[in-house]
Amino acid sequence: DADVTQTPRNRITKTGKRIMLECSQTKGHDRMYWYRQDPGLGLRLIYYSFDVKDINKGEISDGYSVSRQAQAKFSLSLESAIPNQTALYFCATSPTGKSVGELFFGEGSRLTVL
């Protein structure tokens, strides 16, 4: 089983619908992230959380919200989806410590907004 699990893996929805992407991890990491990947733009940070009570906006947080329900769970919501939110979304975790450890990614959630 994957250490970082994202659901759903694929989703097609319509403009204006509310969508939630869920992420759970078994790695025991405190730090969790949501990234969005678009062709030619790399991965851009939407939100990140360094513990259950810590939520921070990334560079492209507009139109998104998150919830850190537990150490192991970090959900991303699109309150009213629009077509330019069509993208591949990745959840990631990183180990706690004085140094910055590498990111461990989920398998991605492909979202299409019609």
Next chain:
Amino acid sequence: AQKVTQAQTEISVVEKEDVTLDCVYETRDTTYYLFWYKQPPSGELVFLIRRNSFDEQNEISGRYSWNFQKSTSSFNFTITASQVVDSAVYFCALSEAGTDSWGKFQFGAGTQVVVTP
């Protein structure tokens, strides 16, 4: 603010050729970390290497090698004797460790490597 530039959008090579991927970064911090990730056609992101700003030693891992030069703010990646399985998108990333950007990762746009038989 941190920034990562991968100027090469796509590189095509024939199998067994060497390929070098460029990565140039910008940061104000003296302490930072650099990473390379591989994204094969299946879509997952695979961690390749992590390097901190105080360690400028080059590294070799099998057919992969990395050249870190602080003087030019570059962290280039070379695949020697490329194989078809090396076909993927490769991302360079930076994370600062001395400011409120600590733990945030900035990715480059990625370089698509296509290796043909």
